[in-house]
Amino acid sequence: MNVSTRQLKAFLCLARLQSFTRAAEQLHITQAGLSFMMRDLEAQFDCRLFDRTTRAVSLTPAGQQLVPRAERMLAEFDEACVALGKISAHAKRVLTVAVAPVVAVSLLADVCKRFAELEPGVTVRLRDVNKERILAMVESGEVDVGFCAQPSTTSGTDRLSLFKCRLLCIARPGTLDLKPARGGGLPVIRWAQLPKLPILASADPSQGLIDEYLEKIGRAHEERPAYASMPTIIAMAAGGFGIGFVPSFALPICQRLGVEVALLQRPSVEIDFYRITKKGREIPRLVDPFVASFVEVARAAGVAQSF
Structure with a gap:
């Protein structure tokens, strides 16, 4: 069975208006398109949902039973969409970063301050771990991005040199x-x-x-x-x-x-200093402004410029 939310919404609209003409207008589809969706829905449920006459459309007993169930299914689906949207919106406002402890102590406070000016309201979650752990955390997806010098080459990560x-x-x-x-x-x-x-x-x-x-x-x-x-x-x-x-x-x-x-x-x-990301994964939008903040702070501190 392959019932779509679009079909269920069309079914409820037709059940409420009891008119193919008015339902099709409200759904912004043709009457033929609406009729095809309802025939397909009836075929999937293997029963008639509507009694059709030349003047009216009415629900069959099976259609009457489907109405509250369809309403409940669509309501739960909408709630799930809202919940997932909130999770996604929250994820877009959090950036998880892995760096070595010495980098964290030397630079990250200033980097985070500069990043907050570019992206106010974003939470940076910092993981200060050794180089091998940085690579493992990036590869597993535990962090969005890692930073370290001379990382080992791994099949699950990509590296980009930021400065020397x-x-x-x-x-x-x-x-x-x-x-x-x-x-x-x-x-x-x-x-x-x-x-x-x-x-x-x-x-x-x-x-x-x-x-x-x-x-x-x-x-x-x-x-x-x-x-x-x-x-x-x-x-x-x-x-x-x-x-x-x-x-x-x-x-x-x-x-x-x-x-x-x-x-x-x-x-x-x-010594090259690298940005580490997970191979094959879309790089989160917040990574680029964080990298820009990192490079700016490193240069201002005399870390990433010619001596």
């Missing part, structure tokens, strides 16, 4: 023996100039990139502590326990904690 970061060296103030930079930018330090202090390593796979450069100066295999959290590395560097390496998107938190920061050169190291 630079690799920074951090330490307790006075440790790196830096000279002020021209033009008020960040001071620089060469890999070969790194002080002979413990290297605060990351347990993240991105440490492999850093080790490639440490290998060139003979320091890739030193005994060193390793930390899972970048904020921990920053805090330990601030406490004088060694030197660390962080992408420039961590610059705001480094500055707040008062650590010494230098741009690594010879060579400088660029």
Whole structure:
């Protein structure tokens, strides 16, 4: 059986007006079209719903039984449409975002403030989790969008580079023996100039990139502590326990904690920062203004511009 709501509405209209002419006019269809719908409805129910004469149309006993049931079905359908519409409207005003904790601490408060200016009334639900969890949450649909540096390639996600970061060296103030930079930018330090202090390593796979450069100066295999959290590395560097390496998107938190920061050169190291979305899923409308806010704040903080 394939009864449509359109057929039921036409049935109730004809039952009320008892005239094919007036019912067809009210429904904005032809009398022939209305007659065809009613014959099809009777065929699906395998019974007559109307007695037709040259002057009048009246309900059969079966048609009389169908009237309250059709009314109830259409009322429930309308209620469901309203409820689903409210759910959809609410979903359109909520954006769920996943980022690494260091990005959340460094940038997300300002990003959310800027986004609120573009999209007032939208709720941002923030999930601060590690890189692997970001990818899993995007792929499962648990979040609308994720942001991270150098994500792994997965079959269920798409990634778009938003900007490039630079690799920074951090330490307790006075440790790196830096000279002020021209033009008020960040001071620089060469890999070969790194002080002979413990290297605060990351347990993240991105440490492999850093080790490639440490290998060139003979320091890739030193005994060193390793930390899972970048904020921990920053805090330990601030406490004088060694030197660390962080992408420039961590610059705001480094500055707040008062650590010494230098741009690594010879060579400088660029790190792509990506937007992560679910492959095959339509990107929610709110993602684009959030990305625009993210990039704007990153540039204003000196994270996503040339040093």
